[in-house]
Every structure is written in C-alpha cells, then in structure tokens.
Amino acid sequence: YSFCTLLSQAHRELGSKMAAETSSSAMMVKFETRSNRVKGLSFHPKRPWILASLHNGAIQLWDYRMGSLIDRFEEHDGPVRGIDFHSNQPLFVSGGDDFKIKLWNYKLRRCLFTLTGHLDYVRTVQFHSRLPWVVSASDDQTLRIWNWQGRSCMSVLTGHNHYVMSAQFHPRRDLVVSASLDQTLRLWDVYQLKSHSRNQTFAGNMTQDFFGGSDVQLKFMLDGHERGVNYASFHPTLPFIVSGADDRTIKIWRVEETRAYEIEHFRGHTSNVSCVMYFKDYVVSNSEDRSIRVWDVKTRSPIYASRRENDRFWILAVHQGRNLIAAGHDTGMIVFKLERERPAMQIVDNTLYWVRQNSGDRQLRAYDFATKTETPVLTLNRRQIYPPHTMSFCKEENMVVFYYGMDGGTFELYPVGKSSVSNDDVRRGFYTSAVFFKRNKFAVLDKGRQIIIKNTQNNILSVLPPVHNTNQIFWAPNNMLLLRSDDKVYMFDPHLKNVTAQATAAKVKYVVWSPDKGQSKVALLSKHAISVFTKKGLKSVCSLHEGSRIKSACFDEKAIVLLYTTLNHIKYCLPNGDTGTIGTLEAPIYLVSVENNEVSYINREGAFCTMKLDTTEYRFKLALLNERWNEVLKIVKTTRIYGQALVSYLQQRGFPEVAMHFVKDPKIRFKLAVDCGNLDDALECAEQLKNEEAWTKLAQAALAHGKVQLMNTSLSKTGSGNAYQKLSFMHFLLGNNEKSRDFADMQRDDVNVRFQAALFTGDAEARVKLLEEAGQFTLAHQVAVRHGMKEKANSLLRQAGSAVQEAMELPPVDEDEEDEETEDIQMTRSRMEMKAKEKAFEVAGLMSSVTGSVLQLPTNRAISSDWPMTRIDESPVMVALRKGITDSPTAEPFGGGGGGGGEGDWAGGDLDDL
Secondary structure: OOHHHHHHHHHHHHHHHHHHHHOHHHOEEEEEEEOOOEEEEEEOOOOOEEEEEEOOOOEEEEEOOOOEEEEEEOOOOOOEEEEEEOOOOOEEEEEEOOOEEEEEEOOOOEEEEEEEOOOOOEEEEEEOOOOOEEEEEEOOOOEEEEEOOOOEEEEEEOOOOOOEEEEEEOOOOOEEEEEEOOOEEEEEEOHHHHHHHOOOOOOOOHHHHHOOOOOOEEEEEEEOOOOOEEEEEEOOOOOEEEEEEOOOEEEEEEEOOOOEEEEEEEEOOOOOEEEEEEEOOEEEEEEOOOEEEEEEOOOOEEEEEEEOOOOOEEEEEEOOOOOOEEEEEOOEEEEEEOOOOOOOEEEEOOEEEEEEEEOOEEEEEEEEOOOOEEEEEEEEOOOOOOOOOEEEEEOOOOEEEEEEOOOOOEEEEEEOOOOOOOHHHOEEEOOOEEEEEEOOEEEEEOOOOOEEEEEOOOOEEEEEOOOOOOOEEEEEOOOEEEEEOOOEEEEEEOOOOEEEEEEEOOOOOEEEEOOOOOOOEEEEEOOOEEEEEEOOOOOEEEEEEOOOOEEEEEEOOOOOOEEEEEOOEEEEEOOOOOEEEEEEOOOOOEEEEEEOOEEEEEOOOOOEEEEEOOOHHHHHHHHHHOOOHHHHHHHHHHOOOOOHHHHHHHHHOOOHHHHHHHOOOHHHHHHHHHHHOOHHHHHHHHHHHOOHHHHHHHHHHHHHOOOHHHHHHHHHHHOOHHHHHHHHHHHHHOOOHHHHHHHHHOOOOOHHHHHHHHHHHOOHHHHHHHHHHOOOHHHHHHHHHHOOOHHHHHHHHHHHOHHHHHHHOOOOOOOOOOOOOOHHHHHHHHHHHHHHHHHHHHHHHHHHHHHOOOOOOOOOHHHHOOOOOOOHHHOHHHHHHHHHHHOOOOOOOOOOOOOOOOOOHHHHHHHHHO
16 A cells, blocks of 8 residues: 555544444434344335344334334244345245245235245345335355245355355346355346246246256456455446455446446454445445444545444444434344434524535525526535534524534534535634524533633623523523523523523424514423413413324414424424314424414425325314304314314313214204203204114203103103103102002002002002002001001901901901000001101102202203203102101192192101002
8 A cells, every 4th residue: 555545544444433432323223122133224215114133033014103013923943034025015035044925915824835945044035126026145155035925036146155144136227136154245237037028937947947057147256355245236317336254445436338347445343244235325334343434435534433332333324315324233233313403493583494405516505486487596515424403594684503412512614695605604613503693693601611702703791600500592582592501491582681582392392482572472392381371471382292293384474373393294383282183194294384284394304395185174173262253153164173182172171062963963962962961963863873772862861851741752752661760750750650650650560650650649458558568468458547448457457367357466357446556556657657758868869869969950941841840849759759858747749749648648648658
C-alpha cells in the first residue's frame, strides 16, 4: 500500500471506532423480542409482520407495530436457518438443519408440502420476485432452484467446494449470487432455465441437473476474500454486489456484462461478518463481534454503530418499502430505524415549510396554500448525517434554524434567499434546543439548561438562569416561549424573564397551535396522549389517551376539533374529550392543516399530499354537543352515518331517540325505544323478536309509563306463570277483582298464587276450597268457622275422620250454639296476626319488585291521562299496609268488594285465616 492508502485506511478504522462509541443512539429501536437464537428473518412486503426462524426449530410470526406474537409454526426437526415471505401470496418458505424445505400458508396456519433433496443443512431460502421459484443454499456444497408450484427441483447448481452459506435472486435480472466458505462468490445466469421452464416441466430432471445441466451457466466467479464468505446480496437498483466474510471485511463488487470486479472494501468489524446487505444508500452489516454497523457508500465511511454486551449477531433483514431494519442475535431480535421519517415543518403566514429528502439531498421546500404551488427554498449541506428534528423560520429576517437531536444536540442557522449557500454562510452551535421567538432573536438551551438569547449573527445577547428544570424549548405566539420539563410545561416571557402560566403534561414531544387568528389553543403531544389547553392561562380543555403511538395532530380551521393520527388511523377529538375514528391509514402520515373537509399532510417520503375526509360523524356529534337541533336533523336526513360506536355514543350521551334513526336491528331498536319511552316502536320490535325477555321488559316499561293495556298485552304474551301472577296482582290493584281471580285461576298448578288472589279479593269460600284441596283441613275448618260457614265447618270435620278430629281436639260445631274460642284457637289467632303483618310487608316488597319503586302517580302530563287515577294514600295496598301495622280492628274489607266477607274481612277474618 502507498502511504496515502494506509492513512485512508487508518482514518476509516478510527471513524468506525468513534461511530461505535457515539452513534448507537441513532438506531431508534421500534420492537424487540427475547427468544432462542434467531437465525433467519423476513419482513412481510405489505403488512407490519416479521418472520423469525429460531435455533430451537420454531418459526415465529410477529406484529412489530403492536409488539405481539401472531402465530408460531413448529414442524422442522432442528434449527431453522432460512426464511422468506412471498411477495403477494399468503405463503412463506423455510429451510433447516433437517435438510428439508417447507412451504407454509400462514392463513391456513399449516405446512402445505415439503421439498427434499439437499444432503446437508439448508442455510438460506428465497422466493423469486416474479416466477414460482425458490432458491436454496446448503452445506452439501450445492444450490438448488425449485418450482414450488410443481413441487419439483428444477436445477442443481454445483461448483462450490465448501459450504454454500447464502444464495439470492437478483430483484430484476436473471441472475443468482451465491457465497461459500471456499472464499468465493459465484454469479449464475438463469436465463436459459427460465426459457426452458416455459416449454417443459422439470419433474424427473434432477438427476441430469445434479451433474451440471446446461440450463444454468456460471457467469462470474469473484475471488478476493481471504477467508470464507458468509453472505452476499445484490443492490436493488445498481449493478453492485456486497459481501461479508470471516476475514472481517466487507467488499463491494461491480458487475458488468463482461466482467465483475471489486471496487471498495470496508474494515471495522473485529470478528466474522455474519450478514451484509444494502439499505437505501447505505450498507448494513452485523458480526459475531456483537455489533451492527452502517456504512455510507458515497463517503465510504461508517456512520452508525450499535453494540450489545453479550449477544452475537447472525442475520439481517431490510424492509424494501419502509425505513426498517431487523437484526437477529443470540437472545432474540430487534427492529429499528436509522432515520426519522417525521419531517421538520412549520406553517408561517399561510405557507408550509418542511424538509424533504430528495435524491440523496435534503431540501427546504415551501407550499403556498393560497396559490397551491410548491417550490424549493434551500438545499441543506450534508454535514449532518441525520435529518433535522425541528425547524424555526423567521420570515422577517429570511433566516431558518434547524435543530438536530442526535449526538448531544446541534443547530444550524441558514440564510434563505441566496442562490447558493456555502458552508461559511451557515452558523452552528451545540445546544439542546433552538427556536426563533422574535424578529431577529432566537433562543437556545445549553447543557446547563440555561436559556441563551442569540441574534441572527449567532452572537449571545443574554443568558437566563434555568427555569424549572427545563429540557426543551418550543415556539409560542406573541414573542413567548413554551418550556418543557419532565412533567410540566411553562409559558415563559423572555422579555420579563418570568413564567406567566404553567400546566401539567408529561413527556411532551410535539406542540401544535390552533390556526385561528389569536391561536387560542395548544395541543401537547406525547407518545400515547394528547392534552389540549387554552393559550391564556394554559387552562385544560380536554385530554385523551391512545393505545398506539400518536404521530401528529392539527386543529380544524375554526380551532374547535382536533384531528390526530396514530400508526394506523386518523381520528378526531371534540372539545369535551369525545374521540372517534375517521379512517384507516396504510402508512403513518403527518398532518399539516384541515380546511373544508380536506386534510393536508406530509407522507413518509416527505411529499406534500391532500386527502378528502368524511367529517359527518364529528360534525354530527358537535351539533349534538352544542344543541344545534336543526343541524342534527339536517345531517340525519341528508347523510348516511352508521356504526355501533355511534349508537353507543348516543346512548351514553342520553340521545336514544336520535340513535334509533341509525339502527335497523330489531333487538337494538327495541332497547333504544324502551330507553326513550317510545313504546309504540318498542311493541313493533317486540313482535319481531318474539321472545319472553323482550315482552317482560316491555311490560315493565308500560307499567312505568302507566300503559295498563300494553302491560296486560305484554305480560300475556310472555306465556310464563309468573306473568299471570303479576297480571292478577295488577288487576287487584286496579280494583278489578273478577279479572284478578281469572288470571289466578289460569295457574291451576300453583295453589299458592290462587290462594293469594283469594286472600287479596276477600273470597273466603275460595280459600276454604283451596285449603281443602290441599289437605289442610285444620286451616280450612278455622276459616270456615271464622266466616260463619258452620255447615262447611262440620262437613270438613266429617270428611277429616275421627282420627283427625281427635288430633284436632275439636268438638263438632252446633249450628244453634255460639262458637267458643278455645285456648289453642286464641294462640293460633295470635300467630296468624303476626304472620299477617309480615305478609303485608311482603306485599309491599312485591309491589316494589313489579314497579321498581313504590307506586307513584306519574308527573308526565303526556301519560297521566292513561294512568289509574288513585292517590297513593288511597291505594288498597297502602291502606292494608297501614291497617296491618297499626293493628286496627275496624279495617275496611281488603279489595273494596267483589266476593265474600263482610266487615272486618281483613283485620277480623283474613288475618286469622292465614
């Protein structure tokens, strides 16, 4: 090597060591698992899924957004080293140490079939992007290309004289690259195999191909590594191959039509390089030295490094459509990002300014909402590896300050308007925040948490002492600053040097001000929560919490409704804190503004986009909240909004009658109709449902509203014995003793109900008959005696027989002689009086169970005309209860007429009869 070459190599190795020490924080870990050693990884091309094949023989399917295990597949015998998703079918392929290749359907959750033929461990497997092919690499020193639709081996590629560690299809061309421990890479041309496969099937051709068929040609053999090569992969668009080997180096090869040669190599790993692949403009590698490194191909230098304490890395996977990388190690895997996708942006005077990554360069771009034009403003120097976290634009001075949060925090102050900006025009500083707050002044926060005021020449104007342990500064209207600590925010006046207001909000990441003239509200966004405050006094308006990460937010044009996005949805929040979902997102977006049902946003590629929104739901809820009934009626008549969430919302907010307009299901409509007192619709729904539960609830609602006839109809249709008991009692309360007895008689098998009805209506003959039928001759005899039915009493004695008479110790009753009470009868009377009082309380309890409370006269004028107009103190139940408690001997007959008994029926007769 020449001196310059050695010096360049020394600088690279030093840069690699510095990256390993300082830039591990650049890798933003999004998901991490703990498991057995991970040997294979594959991202799903569309869904947020990742497959991990483990050394213990299991295959895990993870949702890396939600952090949950979706499924687990176990059929391999031994470690599974290769895994790959199909690009558009619900399939994945795996290869393991049992020499087998298995094709799985993750929807059916099973293995479809197994491909056999390899004679040793299968190291890697991969689907072709367009053809029904799978390529596999094995320790039997061969590669095999399989037709998975035909379930056959199409070709066996021989030539390596050691383990083949990896094999990969080119994403666009008919090429395959393989890496082997024989220290070589081989590039194979499969064009003839593709042409041949269109005309023939390859079942039975394996023997021919095993000895080197002519359908696959060796195009190039790349020899340059000093030890075995562990991995090789293609660049997705350029004619490059990257490889990593046990000699601890990474090499980049250029492939042309007639030759392939090494163009670059990287050194920095201190042990075997396990895996290496391209990611955008970078090369990502991992190693058994427990580190992951990212190399900038353009500058040929390491830019990121991350190291684990005890775990060796074995495999990498990069997502082709997203900014995600996965790495498998000894105790699990991690999924991380290299760069932030959220762009630094700000709206100034109806113009949006944001930073966009464009063809390797970062540009400050502007979009004028008035003219709807987008223009480039400034090209940022690539001195900073990472994109800026925030930006603050000063239109009066045509200056913009960018803040970078990595490596301790730095800012760059750019002039705007020049045709080109040199490195000398950019002013820099090492601080943890930077934001303009006045025409020619901006504030920064130093390491000691002092607020430093600077001018546009980057000169210090003043230094303010720390304010409540502030760790970040945000812009605020009226030349103010919003300061953030760990659990609070403060409105700070730099001129007066004091705090004017404060509020509690933990771990605030972003601040969004409302677009109205006075910017009257501010939303403070944290990882899973949003808090909305007023500008004046920082008074709380509402707050919400989300299970998934909150990505962005913006107020509508009237500063009433807050729209925000999560990983998968765009949602809204009303001033009272009610939230709802507007739509589902395929990928996260970053909201800018909302106007006339159109939302403006920046996507993850940094492009400005617009999207139409259906805001009917939140406008409807807002009209309900503000009691704008005309608008509510207009929305109901002119739009179609449905959903169980909306119905539940209306129920919770006390608008069941409105909810009925959005429901067709009879079960839900029945509940809503009962809740709002619409018994006509409830009756219609009950007739459709035709179940006992609906009729019972309708009967209870009818009773509560005084709809006697409807209650009668509903209870009759339940068909249960309990219903007839309730009907009997209801008619007794209404004074209709005849119907009360009729409903009681319908329960022929329940003597207690019939006896209770006879007791309520004062029918002594019916009570005697029921007691006689039940074999209670003693009680029947006593009832007959007390009601003057001497002939019936003697008949009962004759029927009872002599044995029963002796047991009763009662002489026959003489019709001409007055009955004299014996001591036993007096004792029986005393006991029955006590039971009667208890029964009176039971009657009151039964009444409460039927109505839900003590019977009251309804106050609603709309239904009072259909209610039996009986005062509460004149109710037979209350009279009976009062008489029973006071033990008045001159009580009126219970029931007010209708069958049997004279004066003292309740106090003098019925109590004894019990």
